Amino acid sequence: MKGIKGGRLGEYxxxxxxxxxxxxxxxxxMPGDPFLFxxxxxxxxxxxxxxxxxxxxxxxxxxxNKPVLSQYFAYLSELCRGNLGFSLYYNAPVSSIILNRxxxxxxxxxxxxxxSTLIGAALGSISAWHREKWVDKTLYALMIxxxxxxxxxxxxxxxxxxxxxxxxxxxSGAITHFADYQHLWSKILDILHHxxxxxxxxxxxxLGGMYLLSRNSMxxxxxxxxxxxxxxxxxxKKRIIYRHALKNALLPIVTRVFLSIGGxxxxxxLVENVFAxxxxxxxxxxxxxxxxxxxxxxxxxxxTILVLLANFTSDLVxxxxxxxxxxxxxxxx
Amino acid sequence: xxxxxxxKIISLLVLLTFFSCLFYGCSKDNDNTAKASKPESKKTxxxxxxxGGNYGYLSPYAHYPRGPGSFKMRLIFDSLLEKDEKGYIPWxxxxxxxxxxxxxxxxxxxxxxxxxxxxxxxxxxxxxSFKYACKHPxxxxxxxxxxxxxxxxxxxxxxxxxxKKPSAVMLGNLGTxxxxxxxxxxxxxxxxxxxxxxxxxxxxxxxLTDYSxxxxxxxxxxxxxxxxxxxRVKVIEFIPVSEAILAFEQGEIDMTxxxxxxxxxxxxxxQYKIVESPAFWGYRMIFNMGETPVFxxxxxxxxxxxxLDKDDLIEKVQRGAGVPGSAGVLPPGHxxxxxxxxxxxxxxxxxxxxxxxxxxxxxxxxxxxxSKGEKLSFNLLVGGEVRLAEVIKEHLGKAGIEINVxxxxxxxRDARVNENKYQLAITGHGGWGNDADYLRERFxxxxxxxxxxxxxxxRFKGYSKPELSQLLEKQFxxxxxxxxxxxxxxxxxxxxEDVPEIALFYTxxxxxxxxxxxxxxxFMFDHHSLEHSKLSYLERD
Numbered sequence: 001m002k003g004i005k006g007g008r009l010g011e012y013x014x015x016x017x018x019x020x021x022x023x024x025x026x027x028x029x030m031p032g033d034p035f036l037f038x039x040x041x042x043x044x045x046x047x048x049x050x051x052x053x054x055x056x057x058x059x060x061x062x063x064x065n066k067p068v069l070s071q072y073f074a075y076l077s078e079l080c081r082g083n084l085g086f087s088l089y090y091n092a093p094v095s096s097i098i099l100n101r102x103x104x105x106x107x108x109x110x111x112x113x114x115x116s117t118l119i120g121a122a123l124g125s126i127s128a129w130h131r132e133k134w135v136d137k138t139l140y141a142l143m144i145x146x147x148x149x150x151x152x153x154x155x156x157x158x159x160x161x162x163x164x165x166x167x168x169x170x171x172s173g174a175i176t177h178f179a180d181y182q183h184l185w186s187k188i189l190d191i192l193h194h195x196x197x198x199x200x201x202x203x204x205x206x207l208g209g210m211y212l213l214s215r216n217s218m219x220x221x222x223x224x225x226x227x228x229x230x231x232x233x234x235x236x237k238k239r240i241i242y243r244h245a246l247k248n249a250l251l252p253i254v255t256r257v258f259l260s261i262g263g264x265x266x267x268x269x270l271v272e273n274v275f276a277x278x279x280x281x282x283x284x285x286x287x288x289x290x291x292x293x294x295x296x297x298x299x300x301x302x303x304t305i306l307v308l309l310a311n312f313t314s315d316l317v318x319x320x321x322x323x324x325x326x327x328x329x330x331x332x333x
Numbered sequence: 334x335x336x337x338x339x340x341k342i343i344s345l346l347v348l349l350t351f352f353s354c355l356f357y358g359c360s361k362d363n364d365n366t367a368k369a370s371k372p373e374s375k376k377t378x379x380x381x382x383x384x385g386g387n388y389g390y391l392s393p394y395a396h397y398p399r400g401p402g403s404f405k406m407r408l409i410f411d412s413l414l415e416k417d418e419k420g421y422i423p424w425x426x427x428x429x430x431x432x433x434x435x436x437x438x439x440x441x442x443x444x445x446x447x448x449x450x451x452x453x454x455x456x457x458x459x460x461x462s463f464k465y466a467c468k469h470p471x472x473x474x475x476x477x478x479x480x481x482x483x484x485x486x487x488x489x490x491x492x493x494x495x496x497k498k499p500s501a502v503m504l505g506n507l508g509t510x511x512x513x514x515x516x517x518x519x520x521x522x523x524x525x526x527x528x529x530x531x532x533x534x535x536x537x538x539x540x541l542t543d544y545s546x547x548x549x550x551x552x553x554x555x556x557x558x559x560x561x562x563x564x565r566v567k568v569i570e571f572i573p574v575s576e577a578i579l580a581f582e583q584g585e586i587d588m589t590x591x592x593x594x595x596x597x598x599x600x601x602x603x604q605y606k607i608v609e610s611p612a613f614w615g616y617r618m619i620f621n622m623g624e625t626p627v628f629x630x631x632x633x634x635x636x637x638x639x640x641l642d643k644d645d646l647i648e649k650v651q652r653g654a655g656v657p658g659s660a661g662v663l664p665p666g667h668x669x670x671x672x673x674x675x676x677x678x679x680x681x682x683x684x685x686x687x688x689x690x691x692x693x694x695x696x697x698x699x700x701x702x703x704s705k706g707e708k709l710s711f712n713l714l715v716g717g718e719v720r721l722a723e724v725i726k727e728h729l730g731k732a733g734i735e736i737n738v739x740x741x742x743x744x745x746r747d748a749r750v751n752e753n754k755y756q757l758a759i760t761g762h763g764g765w766g767n768d769a770d771y772l773r774e775r776f777x778x779x780x781x782x783x784x785x786x787x788x789x790x791x792r793f794k795g796y797s798k799p800e801l802s803q804l805l806e807k808q809f810x811x812x813x814x815x816x817x818x819x820x821x822x823x824x825x826x827x828x829x830e831d832v833p834e835i836a837l838f839y840t841x842x843x844x845x846x847x848x849x850x851x852x853x854x855x856f857m858f859d860h861h862s863l864e865h866s867k868l869s870y871l872e873r874d
Contacts, residue, residue, distance in 0.1 A: 032744035036751060091395060091525060092546075100547040164579050171585060172575035177550045178543055276573040278547045290399070291744060 085294030105279035112202035120210025128218030147208020155274035258314030385571030404865035410535035414508030435499030435812035612839035613766035623795035638677035658836030661825030701733035716746030764789030
């Protein structure tokens with residue numbers, strides 16, 4: 001058992017090492033460097049750029065003129081000590097910049113996972129139970145349609161419809177700025193109010209996949225013998241679905257939930273841009289644009305760790321839900 | 334049974350909706366209302382809100398090099414001179430004069446100026462600021478150790494700066510250097526990392542009262558003991574917006590720039606006022622003359638000028654919101670623009686005539702070739718401006734010049750241009766309204782650039798014209814404004830004849846605001862943005 005755990009850990013470490021290496025190499029493979037600006041982005045953009053001497057000075061100061069390999073090892077050794085580096089553009093430690101933003105993105109993603117799973121599983125079960133009837137057909141068509149709309153487009157639709165049109169929600173941001181809150185409670189409500197649209201956009205975007213999966217899974221389970229037995233026993237429908245079927249149908253859904261976290265982070269980044277939500281999304285876009293190597297590396301590393309963590313948790317949960325998995329591993333040993 | 338279930342779901346949805354309405358209720362009371370005050374005095378505003386974003390902490394050392402961070406910083410930090418619509422005006426220095434043919438500048442510092450912490454500003458602070466800025470260049474300052482010989486205090490309120498070499502831009506460079514309090518900065522060795530609250534103590538009209546890096550918000554309050562004109566805006570807030578025009582229409586922000594296609598929404602509505610910005614952001618087409626011999630021929634470059642239909646470019650790429658590029662480079666809104674330089678009105682015939690003169694008199698599949706079989710076919714490198722490149726391709730194609738558009742991302746384009754790996758390229762940037770000395774940075778041979786530069790000053794290797802270089806170097810040392818203007822006019826004539834690069838067009842942006850709420854907006858003489866001007870927020874005579 002111990003050996004297996006060790007092997008898993010090794011796999012994760014290897015994955016992290018590979019990702020770290022890629023994160024390090026890819027930004028540096030882009031042409032240009034952080035100190036070269038020959039153009040402004042758009043009308044109105046103001047740029048201060050550097051003379052050639054200054055550029056060389058900065059490259060030297062940040063060690064960017066050293067051979068890539070020695071930069072790489074320096075980065076690794078700093079990383080082992082928990083130092084993510086210093087952002088070239090934001091002029092601040094990468095870890096503090098990311099920590100400031102991470103909470104918002106995690107909040108959006110977890111909320112969206114929660115709601116999309118809950119609603120998706122519920123609708124999927126309903127569909128499976130009423131398979132081929134009008135409820136199923138309508139739901140199916142609806143879900144297929146909305147699952148094809150990308151999250152940021154949904155975000156825009158929500159923004160124009162509910163925020164700008166009906167004025168039900170704020171247009172942007174995560175919080176009312178410069179507000180004087182009476183209680184902590186009113187601050188929390190304010191944050192929730194701001195988060196509803198981004199979360200809704202992400203939830204709807206994920207809903208289709210969750211629905212299809214749970215519908216499928218549920219259909220398979222409902223065809224099993226023990227369900228027929230339960231029906232024959234005259235058990236209530238509610239009881240059959242929730243006690244007997246759902247628990248077994250949940251397995252693939254759980255895996256999917258955790259696997260989808262990675263994809264959701266990607267979706268969240270676009271949605272954040274739509275709502276000017278202060279998560280990692282905007283930060284990532286800017287860091288790539290400015291070739292801020294340490295920040296790019298930091299963000300991608302954090303996202304990677306989040307995804308791996310989700311995978312790891314899914315392993316654990318899966319074992320809990322399906323005792324056979326744990327037994328299988330023991331047997332193999 | 335199924336009916337019962339759907340009832341449950343519906344009730345769940347109703348519950349959700351109910352909750353969202355609940356949340357809606359709680360942010361409603363944060364409505365921002367700036368009341369217009371009595372009509373007899375000039376309109377003042379309690380709070381003006383503008384689109385924000387994170388541009389760094391607002392010390393002269395910590396704001397980011399890109400974006401409007403430097404202008405926000407200037408609300409906190411004053412300098413010896415300020416810019417109005419026409420040029421420099423006395424500011425912290427109530428008087429200034431240049432002596433010894435531009436070798437010395439004497440600034441008389443205003444009395445009764447206070448720092449935000451209540452301490453008085455003295456000539457000592459000014460001297461310290463210059464020395465400190467030389468040692469540690471500020472993000473957007475243009476003075477360096479190579480410029481200044483010594484700084485002395487004369488009497489109790491005068492500062493005498495002796496420069497190493499007289500230069501036409503020195504007054505502006507000295508005059509716009511931010512003055513920082515000695516009692517705070519004298520013990521700071523690494524100004525970039527000095528991010529305390531004290532780092533934003535200045536003597537400007539506004540105090541920074543709130544800054545959130547993660548949200549990208551800034552809040553400024555008027556400084557009560559400000560020495561200068563009264564602030565017409567009491568509080569300025571920068572907040573993040575998702576869609577600026579939407580936010581403006583909803584009253585979340587009080588001014589925004591709009592693109593020409595949404596202009597009609599505001600045009601015939603008396604509650605809005607639209608202003609057109611000076612066209613100081615432009616595109617230029619550059620030739621890599623080192624690599625491609627034919628680019629060294631003046632006639633060839635002129636032929637391209639004739640072949641390009643700049644009005645058509647503006648129409649197709651900018652939807653009309655632009656000013657055609659002047660052959661003399663400086664845009665028409667520039668204070669030293671020469672309106673009489675040679676311009677190349679679109680004419681395919683003239684282009685063809687010039688190309689034939691160069692020997693490219695045969696057409697092969699629509700592309701001109703000379704007797705040696707050399708084709709007029711070139712790569713045009715752009716950083717995403719594909720639309721612009723395609724229209725250029727179409728224009729030049731009519732004259733028999735074939736263009737292959739290579740579109741890469743902006744940074745890649747910059748890197749390739751910097752390494753001379755291109756034939757033709759287009760770059761776009763701001764700063765065309767800056768001091769005309771950028772012509773020297775761009776086109777003179779023996780430019781020794783110092784301090785930080787802007788893309789506007791970037792020069793591309795391979796072009797040399799001694800006559801022009803001499804003239805541009807001479808204007809740099811000319812202190813007499815009228816004399817210098819003549820030289821800049823002449824330089825524009827030379828440029829227009831030689832066209833070492835082509836200014837394609839300068840873009841116009843439109844700003845819209847509600848005069849009912851606040852109407853103090855103004856443009857500085859060299860800049861395109863209303864909200865960046867300090868005087869936009871202050872009382873004026």
